[in-house]
Amino acid sequence: MPNLRDIKRRIKSVKNTQQITKAMKLVSASKLRKAQEAIMSARPYALKLMDVLHHLSARCNHDVHPLLDNRDGKRWLILLVTADRGLCGGFNGNITKKAIQVINDNSDKEIQLITAGKKGHASFKNKENKILHDHSGWTRDFDYLKAAEIGSTLSALFSEKSIDRVYVLYNEFKSVMQQEVILEQLLPIVPEKLVAGKESMSSVDYIYEPEEEAILNTLLERYMTVEVYRAFLESSASEHGARMTAMDSATRNAGEMIGGLTLTYNKARQAYITKELIEIVNGAEALKA
Amino acid sequence: MAENKLQLSIVTPERFVLNEDVDQVNVPGVEGDLGILYDHAPILTTIRAGRFSYELLGEKGRETIQMIVSGGYLEVTDNRVIVLAEAVEFLDEVDNDRARASLAKAEEALAKTDLSDDEFAEAQDRLFRAIARLEPTQMD
Numbered sequence: 001m002p003n004l005r006d007i008k009r010r011i012k013s014v015k016n017t018q019q020i021t022k023a024m025k026l027v028s029a030s031k032l033r034k035a036q037e038a039i040m041s042a043r044p045y046a047l048k049l050m051d052v053l054h055h056l057s058a059r060c061n062h063d064v065h066p067l068l069d070n071r072d073g074k075r076w077l078i079l080l081v082t083a084d085r086g087l088c089g090g091f092n093g094n095i096t097k098k099a100i101q102v103i104n105d106n107s108d109k110e111i112q113l114i115t116a117g118k119k120g121h122a123s124f125k126n127k128e129n130k131i132l133h134d135h136s137g138w139t140r141d142f143d144y145l146k147a148a149e150i151g152s153t154l155s156a157l158f159s160e161k162s163i164d165r166v167y168v169l170y171n172e173f174k175s176v177m178q179q180e181v182i183l184e185q186l187l188p189i190v191p192e193k194l195v196a197g198k199e200s201m202s203s204v205d206y207i208y209e210p211e212e213e214a215i216l217n218t219l220l221e222r223y224m225t226v227e228v229y230r231a232f233l234e235s236s237a238s239e240h241g242a243r244m245t246a247m248d249s250a251t252r253n254a255g256e257m258i259g260g261l262t263l264t265y266n267k268a269r270q271a272y273i274t275k276e277l278i279e280i281v282n283g284a285e286a287l288k289a
Numbered sequence: 290m291a292e293n294k295l296q297l298s299i300v301t302p303e304r305f306v307l308n309e310d311v312d313q314v315n316v317p318g319v320e321g322d323l324g325i326l327y328d329h330a331p332i333l334t335t336i337r338a339g340r341f342s343y344e345l346l347g348e349k350g351r352e353t354i355q356m357i358v359s360g361g362y363l364e365v366t367d368n369r370v371i372v373l374a375e376a377v378e379f380l381d382e383v384d385n386d387r388a389r390a391s392l393a394k395a396e397e398a399l400a401k402t403d404l405s406d407d408e409f410a411e412a413q414d415r416l417f418r419a420i421a422r423l424e425p426t427q428m429d
Binding site (some may be wrong): 038041044045046048050056087143144147205206207208209210214215218219226229271 | 301302303305306318319320327330331332333335362364371373375376408
């Protein structure tokens with residue numbers, strides 16, 4: 001029969017854990033709401049920017065801009081967006097797994113990484129792939145300026161031809177319960193992706209100020225930044241969603257465990273009382289006799 | 290009265306600022322300021338940092354709402370005006386001290402002679418923004 005005091009101690013410790021997971025769940029829920037709002041308000045901008053890009057790129061020569069240069073090189077760069085903190089289910093694991101898979105599938109390429117988030121950095125710092133930059137700690141107060149910084153670093157690396165292709169790997173926010181790991185090509189920007197759909201728009205005769213190419217140039221750089229920004233926002237919303245779900249089930253599991261332990265505790269207590277009673281009765285009988 | 294109005298929407302990466310029917314939009318374009326009225330020809334332009342305003346013709350007369358934009362794009366089609374701005378501040382949100390400090394910094398940077406083109410463009414941009422922020426308060 002387990003010791004009564006031990007069980008009691010155990011229940012107390014599980015209760016503490018449950019309290020923590022419950023608090024984390026609530027915190028994640030409120031952060032999730034904020035992150036969700038951020039991504040929702042970022043989407044119209046991204047969509048409109050895409051619109052403008054669509055009809056501009058339909059009129060311009062695609063070979064002009066360095067960011068559109070589609071060359072066959074073997075130096076790839078992956079921007080890996082993970083979380084800074086754990087305890088969010090498979091969130092970080094899934095993305096790291098996917099990164100390793102991509103690296104293994106393309107073993108003939110030289111793949112370098114830029115990591116954002118401590119977890120991604122920790123999983124790759126001892127591997128052979130070179131980490132160019134590390135933006136650990138950036139996911140918490142991420143804003144447009146930081147996205148611009150990463151965006152311009154990426155375009156600079158690409159324009160000076162030290163990198164031939166840039167991908168971004170992140171968790172896309174599908175719903176609170178669901179995230180999907182997405183690998184997206186950032187550079188070179190694929191013109192087909194820009195032109196797809198939207199033929200009707202290009203028929204409108206616009207006045208351009210300054211001329212088309214100049215606008216396209218600035219627009220492409222901004223497009224990069226917006227894509228990076230969006231990837232980070234998606235990732236942060238997914239992270240909070242994943243953590244909320246993970247903490248919710250942890251809280252439930254702790255509850256089940258407490259139930260089980262309480263039952264054992266009560267049984268043990270009952271047995272103890274019964275044993276004591278029998279001893280007393282036996283003692284009294286012995287005295288009488 | 291919804292006829293002869295421009296539908297103005299302003300979006301930034303961080304928020305959807307506004308969607309409203311207006312009568313006139315004044316924009317600081319890179320190649321000069323633009324006033325957009327009803328039935329304007331389709332246009333696509335880059336805008337510089339500066340003062341942006343739109344006007345409403347109400348029963349009480351003309352009402353002008355001003356704000357500061359820091360660069361972006363403007364598109365006009367079919368009387369829909371779309372402003373894609375990097376950032377937007379309404380006039381009452383402007384922090385004067387910060388603007389003044391940034392103006393001083395920009396002037397200091399521009400006074401140097403050994404600037405690269407990029408540095409120059411950045412300093413100039415900063416100067417435009419600072420001036421745009423300070424202008425209205427000096428006029429009051």
